Amino acid sequence: MKKTVLLGAMTIAGLAAGAASAATMDDVKARGKLNCGVTTGLVGFAAPDANGEWDGFDVGVCRAVAAAVLGDPSAVEFVPTTGKTRFTALASGEIDMLARNTTWTFSRDVDLKFEFVGINYYDGQGFMVPKELGVSSAKELDGATVCIQTGTTTELNLADFFRANNISYEPVPIETNAEAQPLYLEGACDVYTTDASGLAATRAAFENPGDHVVLPEIISKEPLGPLVRHGDNEWGDVVRWTLNALIAAEELGVTSANIAELAAGTNNPEINRLLGTEGNLGEMLGLNADWAKMAIMAGGNYGELFETNIGENTPIGLSRGLNAQWTDGGLLYSPPFR
Amino acid sequence: MSTMTDPPSESFRLSQLINDTRYRSYTFQFIALIALVALIAFLGANLISNLAAAGLNISYEFLGEPAGYDINQRLIEYNSQSSHWRAAVVGVLNTLLVAVVGCFLATVIGVAVGVLRLSNNWLIRKIMAVYVEIFRNVPVLIWILIIMAVFIAILPQPRDFRGEDAEASMLLGSFAFTGRGFYFPKPVMGPGSGIVVAVFLASIAGIFYLRSYAKKALFDRGQMIPTLWPSVGLFFVPVILAFFVMGQPITLEYPELKGFNFKGGIFARNSLIALTFALAIYTAAFIAENVRAGILAVSKGQTEAAASLGLRPGRIMNLVVLPQALRVIIPPLISQYLNLTKNSSLAIAVGYMDLTGTLGGITLNQTGRAIECVLLLMLFYLTISLSISAIMNVYNNAVKLKER
Structure with a gap:
């Protein structure tokens, strides 16, 4: 019995030991891969397709972050988590971010010490x-x-x-x-x-x-969004603004089809700042100037991700509803890129 | 002339700790103890410093807060406004329910199968061997899932009982076997029913007294007193008499289909039945092997001697072989009981809310207090397991070979 207690304590101590690492961005860059927690399988949000490639709306967020940080949307290690294991996985450092239709609540944010970086789906x-x-x-x-x-x-x-x-x-x-x-x-x-x-x-x-x-x-009310560990604000900013970039891109009409053209320079200064041809937003985040461009090219802007994975033309058939841009009567509202 | 040698002076030298066999074992045990304590202290300090670094602390205050979730299977009063502590207690009781019923069933099945594996009948022997090999060689989690799946797929659901030409109907109008569980009539205690219950308990005590009296008469005077029919009579007659004398105070409440489910009566949930049954037949396979080993450990001469005294095979087993086999069977049986109890933590696979499901599942999840919950969980299981061990050890001391 003593041994059981000992092993248990070792497990717990081991879990806690991982939590102390701070600079997640350096870890991700050194590893060359983003560890992203997703569901064990929910069609449309995160599920492996016929070829074993992860696909879905939440997966799109992971790929966008990987593209922004590492320049490669496929440099993601998807870690399937259950409702039970997800927070331990994030707190222990096993995953760098969690994009697993997780509801933003007060106690998760404050008591569990997580940082919800935004909302990518308004649900109920x-x-x-x-x-x-x-x-x-x-x-x-x-x-x-x-x-x-x-x-x-x-x-x-x-x-x-x-x-x-x-x-x-x-x-x-x-x-x-x-x-x-x-x-x-x-x-x-x-x-x-x-x-x-x-x-x-x-x-x-x-x-x-x-x-x-x-x-x-x-x-x-179930505002679902990606989250990271408390206390690493630089990493939190990266994930937050990658999500905002996807949302702002839709609002500004930047799509994966026209992004190459727009990245050459436009008359709209906000698009220029977003895509890195003007200003130094990427540098402020500690990323390349074209970080947002890479993120948008990974799977398209927010609207494109929605339509290809869960939109009305997919078997899931969800309408935009609350998840439309604020200009269309929805709740999506990205802070300005400036 | 006699020479006297002085006894060697008892001065203690440090090297004796290693070289002297009297002290050596203590030395190493002491070193091992220090190392163990140091390791635990290191892990504990590491845990606390890392928690502090992450801005977390160890606190059990959440146990007093409202749990906020509902539990379907509960033996005590509980609702979503009860505390997390009460939810944990509900879980403990559910674990104990499965453990107790499971151990009882496993023992009954295990002993029967173990004895039958030694049967002279080739077919019975082989069937029992197949049972044992199949059940102990497939993981218990898979058995739990299979039994639950079969349960749900084969039995009709409550909605099949609805309508004029329903697909399913209740047995005798009072028992409903559905994929969600079994519904039985429930006795309702009216005024005066206490006397009926008291009479029933008194006749049970009477049966035990009769049997011990008969045994004493057999041992002291060699007199055989029949016990079977008097026992049956004692069991039924007084309680039925009392029931009618008191004017039928106990009535039955029958389950009835109301809305989505049956209402009323006693409800045995599918998850409880599937889990208990799976654990029982899985563990019974191991117990059967223990029983077989115990019986084979009794020398054949005992059986032959008993046979030459004119005892029949049934009596040889009950009076000569099994009492001696018990001292071999009991110690591994304790381990099997502990295994069954711990395996009951797989309950969440079928949605049964045991201790792991409440305290280690929803409470852990909703409060995020993983370390506190896991430590408390370990403490609960440790207490349950040690209690089972203690009780069984008392029994073991009672049946073990008395050496003088």
């Missing part, structure tokens, strides 16, 4: 039920068995929602999205709940997506 928790149950509102779910992905904010929202509406339910905690699918399809639970984007992605993978409906209620 929803419910999916089989059509044959004839349910049209989440408030009719009294007594239902609900499958939840454990280790997320969803189980807390769920408890709050049912308590606030004074109806009962039976929670079935499930470790990953993949394990939840067969349980839901076999009927071991009546309802599956997670972020609405996740529901759309899960439903797209079903044999008959039309047999299932997503209920209209959105019971929480």
Whole structure:
């Protein structure tokens, strides 16, 4: 028994030892690879394709950061993490950044000592039920068995929602999205709940997506975004402004198609500053002048990433909604590049 | 003339610590102890300094805060506003429930299979060998997942019970076997039911007294008193009489399909059943081998001597072989109980909220207090395991060979 305690303590001490490293950017440059934490597989957001290449909306953010820092969008080591392991992986230094549809909350930011660098998807928790149950509102779910992905904010929202509406339910905690699918399809639970984007992605993978409906209620705010460790502000800035560059590029009309042309110089000073032909923004970040150009070329601007991975023309079929640019009535609003 | 040699002076020299066999073992043990303490101190100091560097601290204050999540399987009152500590206690009780039921089932199955592996019947012997080899050579996690998957896929879901021409129906109108679990009628205690329960407990005590009296009569006077039918009579007759005399105070609450699920009655959740069953049959395969080893360790002469006294095979096993085999079986059996208890931490694979699922799962995740939760988790499991060991060691001392 003594040995068990000892081994446990060694593991913990080992985990904690990794946390002390500070200059993440130097580590990434020395390694020549970015270690990016993603989900274990959620179609559209992060999943390996038929060739084993990681692909998706969150993956696009990782590739953009790798392109900005290392000049190579493929210099990324993707580390699949579950809802449970993601924070330990980031805190221990196993990964440099986490892009795993993670909700920005107060306690994660302040108490867990992480730095959310922005929001790349405005989401909310929803419910999916089989059509044959004839349910049209989440408030009719009294007594239902609900499958939840454990280790997320969803189980807390769920408890709050049912308590606030004074109806009962039976929670079935499930470790990953993949394990939840067969349980839901076999009927071991009546309802599956997670972020609405996740529901759309899960439903797209079903044999008959039309047999299932997503209920209209959105019971929480889930701003999803990439995050880094607290205390390394230089690295935090790099990830934050790479994300902002993708968003600003869409707003300014910079796409992967016209970027080569625009990078030669334009009449718009903001585009010039963004693409590094004017000013020295790259130098301030400790990167090359063309950092943002590389990031945008990796997978396109924010709008392109959205359309190719989760947009209306993909099986996931999400509309922009809140995730449209502020000029189109959405919430995306990048601070100015100046 | 006699010569007297002085006893060697007992002056202690430092070299004796290494060279003298009286001290040498203490020296090395002491060095090993110092090294161990130093290592632990180094790791602890490293942990604390690194936590401080990361701006974190060790604090158990989160245990008093509301947990905020719900738990489906609970033996005590709990809701989402209860504290994290209470959630951990719910988890401990769930772990203990699986461990106790699992150990009991595993012992029953294991002993039966172990005895049958030595059967004279070729077919039974081989079937039991196949069972043992299949179950102990496939990881228990896979058994848990297979049994859960089969459970959900084969049994009808509550929605299949709905409608006029439902695909499934309840057994005898009172038992429902669904993919979400089993629903049984639940006894409802009315006024006066305490007396019925008391009568029932009294008749159980009566049965035990009867059996010990019969045993004493057999040993002291060689008198055989029949126990089987009187025991059965004692078990049923008084309690049924009391039940009707008191005016049928105990009624049954039947499960009924309401909304999405059955309501009422006793509900045994699919995850609990699948987990307990998987752990039990997996561990039973190991116990069966222990039992077989224990029986084979009793010399054949014992069996032959008992047979020559005219005992029948069943009695030879129960009265002569098994009591002697127990002293070989019990020590490895303790290990198997501990294994089963620790393997129950795989519960999250089927969504059963045991200690690892509550304290080591959701609580750890929501509070982010990984080190605190893991340390507490280790303490809980250590306590449970040591308690099982202690209880089983008491039993072992009771059955081991009395040497005088």
